[in-house]
Amino acid sequence: MNVKELRQLFPILDQQVNGKPLVYLDSAATSQKPLPVIEAIDNYYRQYNSNVHRGVHTLGTKATDAYEGAREKVRRFIGAASTEEIIFTRGTTTAINLVAASYGRANVGEGDEIVITYMEHHSNIIPWQQVAKQTGATLKYIPLQPDGTIRLEDVEQAVTPNTKIVAVMHVSNVLGTINPVKEIAQIAHKHGAVVVVDGAQSTPHMKVNVQDIDCDFYAFSGHKMCGPTGIGVLYGKKRLLEQMEPVEFGGEMIDFVGLYESTWKELPWKFEGGTPIIAGAIGLGAAIDFLEEIGLDNIAAHEHKLAQYALEQLATIEGLTIYGPKERAGLVTFNIEDVHPHDVATVLDAEGIAVRAGHHCAQPLMKWLNVTATARASFYLYNTEEEIDALVSALKKTKEYFSYVF
Secondary structure (H helix, E strand, C coil), rough: HHHHHHHHHCHHHEEEEEHHHCEEEEECCCCCCCCCHHHHHHHHHHHHHHCCCCCCCCCHHHHHHHHHHHHHHHHHCCCCCCCHHHEEEEEHHHHHHHHHHHHHHHHCCCCCEEEEECCCCCCCEEEEHHHHHHCCEEEECCCCCCCCCCCCCHHHHHHHCCEEEEEEECCCCCCCCCHHHHHHHHHHHCCCEEEEEEEECCCCCCCCCHHHHHCEEEEEEEECCCCCCCCCEEEEEEHHHHHCCCCCCCCCEEEECCCEEEEEECCCCCCCCCCCCCHHHHHHHHHHHHHHHHHHHHHHHHHHHHHHHHHHHHHHCEEEECCCCCCCCCEEEEEEEEEEEEEEHHHHHHHHHEEEEEEEHHHHHHHHHHCCEEEEEEEECCCCCCHHHHHHHHHHHHHHHHHHHH
């Protein structure tokens, strides 16, 4: 894996910000896009832009083949059994909301339980809060260990015969924790519960096989894995998707429409009402081709090396607190004593370094950490150790500046 050569495929990285070379350390929020993805989307709009499925003309056929070809690429990429199990959505948030609105409301009732964790992104908390309010179910939380990991003993204790849904993120967008989702699924299934996995922070960075995990639903976003914004995926086991009702109604998803009754298309199209996200799906397919050519194992190894290097170097800064376990995915979340994360991010931006600051859509986790906000540096296949050195140097300047000012 030649990072120097890979970086040349990302035109946005070849620029200066505030007079300094751009150091982009915010890929957990959104990744940058390589030329093959940009060109695939551009080629669609230039050469065969058309709506899909209903047209019999040449452009419509080309667009349909590309759109459905992307679905097959997704199926292969995550190890699903059939393209019937691959639903295109706007992203992870939409995918989880679809499960909550359709499966959750139909299968959860008063006295039932929904089990999640303190580390979840808001998009894997709020939908389940709403289901619990609407159905009278109880929302329960699996406790975290001091280092931000989950013990399977605590999962065993939290999941009971009353549990209908267990929803958990594969990788924490704050702590970098890699959760044992396969083992969690085994525990949940032992009690008859279904498992929903938020894969937004795992799918871009490591090999994922939904059949091996044996999750019932799995959601992820294209824009975090070198694809375009506005496209995501919901994987669901066919037998469950067949039982579920659509949540959006209109064109594309119908079989027959009468004056008072209508019927739906078969999977996966019954969940894709309206003109679909055609260019987004094509771009996602190109992103999958790009990642598979590099190799997910190579990407994971590169990011692990960067994360461990970052942990070592950041530990040399006095007054800097790092959150999360030692073994983690490719991100580091931290605070500098007596300096607000937004101030940290502002000073870093002046040095051309892009990091994320705030609650990271994880306010319950911030409360658990006893902080209001944190700064986060996240890494991807195009980042280097030299960029981490630049981050560390800039953080030392930040600390010195605020020590002098205050």
